[in-house]
Structure formats: C-alpha cells, structure tokens
Amino acid sequence: MTTTGEDHIGAGGGPWWWPRWRSALLDISLAAASAAECAADGVQFSRDAGLPVPVGTLFGLFAGVTLLLRRKWPIAVVLVSIAITPAQMGFLMGVVGLYTLAASELPRRIIGALAGMSFVGMFIVTYVRAHQGLVRGDLSIAGGFIPFLSVTTALGLTAPPVLLGMYVGARRRLMESLRERAHSLERELMLLAERAEERAEWARNEERRRIAREMHDVVAHRVSLMVVHAAALQAVARKDPEKAVKNAALVGDMGRQALTELREMLGVLRSDEAAPVRPARAAAPPAEPATAAVALVPVVEDSAEGPCLAALEELVGQSAAAGMVVNLSVEGDTRSYTPQVEQTAYRVVQEALTNVHKHAAGAKTHVRLAHRSEEIAMQVENEPPPEPGPTAAVRLPSGGNGLVGMKERVSALGGVFVSGPTDAGGFRVSAVIPAQAA
Numbered sequence: 001m002t003t004t005g006e007d008h009i010g011a012g013g014g015p016w017w018w019p020r021w022r023s024a025l026l027d028i029s030l031a032a033a034s035a036a037e038c039a040a041d042g043v044q045f046s047r048d049a050g051l052p053v054p055v056g057t058l059f060g061l062f063a064g065v066t067l068l069l070r071r072k073w074p075i076a077v078v079l080v081s082i083a084i085t086p087a088q089m090g091f092l093m094g095v096v097g098l099y100t101l102a103a104s105e106l107p108r109r110i111i112g113a114l115a116g117m118s119f120v121g122m123f124i125v126t127y128v129r130a131h132q133g134l135v136r137g138d139l140s141i142a143g144g145f146i147p148f149l150s151v152t153t154a155l156g157l158t159a160p161p162v163l164l165g166m167y168v169g170a171r172r173r174l175m176e177s178l179r180e181r182a183h184s185l186e187r188e189l190m191l192l193a194e195r196a197e198e199r200a201e202w203a204r205n206e207e208r209r210r211i212a213r214e215m216h217d218v219v220a221h222r223v224s225l226m227v228v229h230a231a232a233l234q235a236v237a238r239k240d241p242e243k244a245v246k247n248a249a250l251v252g253d254m255g256r257q258a259l260t261e262l263r264e265m266l267g268v269l270r271s272d273e274a275a276p277v278r279p280a281r282a283a284a285p286p287a288e289p290a291t292a293a294v295a296l297v298p299v300v301e302d303s304a305e306g307p308c309l310a311a312l313e314e315l316v317g318q319s320a321a322a323g324m325v326v327n328l329s330v331e332g333d334t335r336s337y338t339p340q341v342e343q344t345a346y347r348v349v350q351e352a353l354t355n356v357h358k359h360a361a362g363a364k365t366h367v368r369l370a371h372r373s374e375e376i377a378m379q380v381e382n383e384p385p386p387e388p389g390p391t392a393a394v395r396l397p398s399g400g401n402g403l404v405g406m407k408e409r410v411s412a413l414g415g416v417f418v419s420g421p422t423d424a425g426g427f428r429v430s431a432v433i434p435a436q437a438a
Contacts (some may be wrong), residue, residue, distance in 0.1 A: 010415060017072045027068055034093045041089035062088050067093050074101040078114045085121045088129070095161045097272040102165025103172070115162045115376075122154040148377030213405040217347045222258035226251050228322040228357055250321055308342040309334075309369070312349060316367055319353050325364040326353070332371030341435045344409045345378055346368075348417075351402045352429040354381035360385040363426065373413075377432045384425035406431070 017025035038060030046056025063084050066378060070077045078101050081094035098118060102111055127150040134146065233247040307315075317326045336342070356365050363385040370377040403419050406429070410417040415433035422428050 023071070029138070030070075030092070030096055031065050031067040034067040034090070034096070035061050037092050038064035038084070038273055041087065045089060046178065047322040059086075060084075064093060065089060067096060070097055070100040074104055075114065077101075078118065082114075082118050082121045085125050088125065091157065094122075098158060099161040099165040099168075100164045103169035104165075105169070105173075111162070111166075115158055118267070118370065119154045119158045123150045124159050126150040126153045134352075147422045152433060160189060164237070202340055209408070213347075213408065216402070216405055217351055219258060219262070221350045222254050222261075224354050224357045224398040225318055225322050226254045226258075227350075228361070232323060254318070307350075308339070309337070309345055312346060312367075312369065315346070315353070319357070319365075324353070324356065325362075325369060326365045327365075330369045330371070334371060337376065337435045339344040340413060341376065341433055343415055344415075344433060345376055345431075347409060348378055348406050348429065348431050349380055351406050355427070356380070356382045360427065362386045374434060375432055376435045377430070378430065379430045381422065382426045403429075 014020045014022075014024050014026075018027070039057045040060070042056035042058070042060030043053055044056075045051075045060070046053045049056070063080060066077055066080045072095060077097035081090045081097050083096070084090040098115060104111075106393070127146060130146045130149055213311065226249060230247075230251055233244050233251065237244045313328060316326055319326050337345075349369075353365070353367075356363060360382050363382040365380065365382040368379045368381075369376075406419075409416040410431045410433060411435050415431060417431045419429045420427070
C-alpha cells in the first residue's frame with residue numbers, strides 16, 4: 001500500500017484501506033463526482049466514436065469510480081486518467097490523482113514521470129481538439145494561438161495539483177518528523193528522570209552507609225573501652241579501691257569523649273548548610289532532586305572536624321590504659337595530610353584496636369605507621385590472645401561491620417585494604433592510602 005503522508009491510525013480506524021471514516025466519505029464523494037462527470041462526458045464520447053450511448057456512459061462511470069483507489073494505488077488512478085484523456089473525460093480524476101500522487105511518499109522520479117505523461121497527454125488532446133474546432137469553424141482564434149492555448153491548458157491541469165500535493169506532503173512529513181522528535185524527547189526526559197531518581201536513591205543510600213560507618217567508628221571504640229574498664233572496675237572494686245577509682249574516672253572520660261564526638265556529628269547533620277534529613281517515619285517524595293542528596297555527602301565530610309593522626313598516640317594510650325599491651329612505631333618523616341586521609345587512617349587504626357578488644361582481649365598488639373613519598377601505610381597486628389583472665393567473661397557484641405567499613409573507607413580514597421589471620425594465630429589489618437601532603 002502506498003501511503004500519502006497522512007496520519008495513519010491503528011487498524012480498525014476506518015473501512016478497508018482508509019485510516020479514518022472521514023477520509024472514506026471524502027473519497028466516496030470525489031469518486032461519485034468523478035463518475036458523474038465521466039458518465040456525462042461519455043455521452044459525447046459515444047457519439048464521436050459511433051458507439052451506443054449506454055456503452056459510453058458505462059465506460060465513463062467505471063472509469064470515474066477508479067478514484068476510490070487514490071489512497072491505495074495513486075499510480076493506477078493517474079494512469080487511468082491519462083488513458084481516458086483522449087476521450088475528453090476524467091479531468092477531476094486527473095487533478096485529484098496528481099495531487100494524491102505528489103503528496104505520497106513515492107520517489108520523485110516516478111511523480112515527475114507521471115506528471116510529465118499527464119502534461120503531454122493533455123497538451124496533445126487540447127492541441128488536436130483546438131485544431132479540429134478551428135477547421136470546423138467552432139473556434140474563431142488565430143492558428144498560432146493554438147500551441148499557447150494547449151500549453152496553458154496542460155499546465156493549468158497538471159502543475160497546480162502537483163505543486164500543491166508536494167507542499168502538503170512535505171508539510172505532513174515535517175509534522176510527523178516534529179511529532180516523532182517530540183515523542184523522542186519525551187522518552188529521553190522520562191529516562192533522564194528515572195536516572196536522576198536512581199542517582200538520588202544511590203546518593204541517599206551512600207550517605208546512610210557513610211553515617212553508619214561514622215556512628216560505628218565513634219561509638220564502638222569508646223563503648224568497647226568503657227566495657228573493658230567497667231569489667232576491670234568490677235574485678236578490683238573491693239581489692240584495690242584506688243585502682244577502682246582510676247578505672248571509674250577512665251570510664252567517665254570515655255563516655256564524655258563519645259558524647260562529644262556524637263554531638264559534633266549530629267550538629268553537622270542538623271546544620272543549615274547541610275541538606276535536610278527527613279525522619280524515618282516520613283515518606284520521601286518519589287522525585288526528590290538528585291542534587292540535594294548528592295550535596296549532602298561532601299558537606300558532611302568537609303564540615304566535620306574529625307580525628308587526625310596527631311591523636312593516634314592518645315588513641316593507643318587509651319587502649320593501653322584498658323589493659324592492652326600495645327606499642328606504636330612510626331616510620332618516615334611525620335607530615336600533615338588532607339583531612340579525609342588523616343581521618344581514614346585514624347579510623348582504620350581505631351577500628352582495628354576495637355576488634356582486638358572484642359575478639360582477642362589481652363593480646364599483645366603492634367601498631368605500625370609508615371609515611372612514604374606518595375602514600376601512607378598502616379598496620380595493626382595482634383598476637384594470639386593469652387589464657388583467659390579475670391575479665392575473660394566480658395563479651396563485647398559484634399555486628400560484623402568493622403572490616404567492611406574500613407575497606408569502604410580505604411577504597412573510597414583509592415587505597416588498598418587487606419585483613420586476615422596470621423600464621424602465628426593472630427590477626428592483621430593492613431591499609432595503604434595514596435596521599436598528598438596538605
């Protein structure tokens with residue numbers, strides 16, 4: 001089926017090959033008018049050809065009805081109009097057929113060839129009829145005017161429908177192209193909206209994981225030390241009151257430090273510069289902007305005054321005060337790094353010491369820190385735990401997130417994290433972080 005550039009509705013929009021009922025009614029009306037015209041012209045044709053009048057009338061009637069096929073087979077309609085041109089009938093069919101042909105999506109060479117054939121046929125018929133009329137005396141014009149009359153008539157019946165059809169077809173194709181482009185843009189916008197929602201969800205999840213790591217690192221270490229000191233306090237409360245008082249003071253210091261760090265973190269999360277954090281009971285809107293969620297990550301990281309490597313010696317001292325045999329060794333020239341690097345290095349050592357308190361209480365531990373040209377390396381290794389002592393009954397809960405959090409922190413800075421048991425029965429945590437001096 002040859003299309004004419006019109007909008008095509010889905011199957012069932014109109015009868016047979018018509019896209020709409022309105023188009024079918026229009027073509028039926030045009031075919032009826034063409035059939036009436038050809039039937040009327042058939043009377044004169046039958047007289048000129050010496051045929052019975054009913055034969056000429058039926059011939060014109062059937063030829064005119066061909067216009068019904070203009071949308072499905074426009075080439076056939078134009079060829080029929082050219083074929084009946086010598087009989088001086090089918091002028092409406094020729095005009096409508098050329099218009100439909102020019103408005104279709106057929107190649108231009110076919111449209112040009114058929115339009116040229118129609119022009120030549122109309123020119124020859126007009127020239128012959130005008131010459132015969134001049135000979136019979138029916139026309140009172142000069143003989144040199146006949147070619148001009150023939151050309152004018154042929155152009156008038158072929159050029160306007162062809163030009164109008166080409167304009168309408170081009171306009172329809174342009175509208176279809178614009179409509180398709182609009183649909184494509186709409187699909188792209190929907191895809192971008194879905195991706196933005198995915199990025200926002202990813203940013204929210206990433207921020208939740210980051211906050212969970214911070215809370216875990218801040219709470220787990222301090223509370224672990226508090227539990228160890230509380231167990232020691234319970235063991236020596238009656239035997240050594242002075243040591244019990246000292247342990248109680250240490251527990252208080254640990255609690256105050258944990259509260260201070262938690263207060264600083266919550267203060268950053270509640271600050272006006274950070275993105276608003278909704279309560280857990282509130283339902284977040286489905287299309288929350290991605291920029292708000294993404295912006296929360298750097299604001300919290302940069303604004304929080306976290307620990308630094310300068311406090312590493314104090315951290316090791318707190319573990320030693322809790323009864324751990326721990327030594328710290330530093331290699332290389334000490335220098336300052338960016339806050340993210342120093343916080344990550346500190347948190348790795350802190351979490352590794354917390355794991356020793358939880359899983360190998362009393363084990364001798366070695367903390368090594370190496371300052372290199374373009375990186376900083378740290379290692380926390382503990383020996384096998386000794387025989388159970390008086391505080392062996394103290395069992396610290398473990399959520400299994402410590403090693404995961406350390407690896408996430410180091411990987412986020414492009415570093416390498418390795419952990420696992422040693423051949424001697426202890427456990428080793430190692431991390432290397434690429435670092436630029438601050």
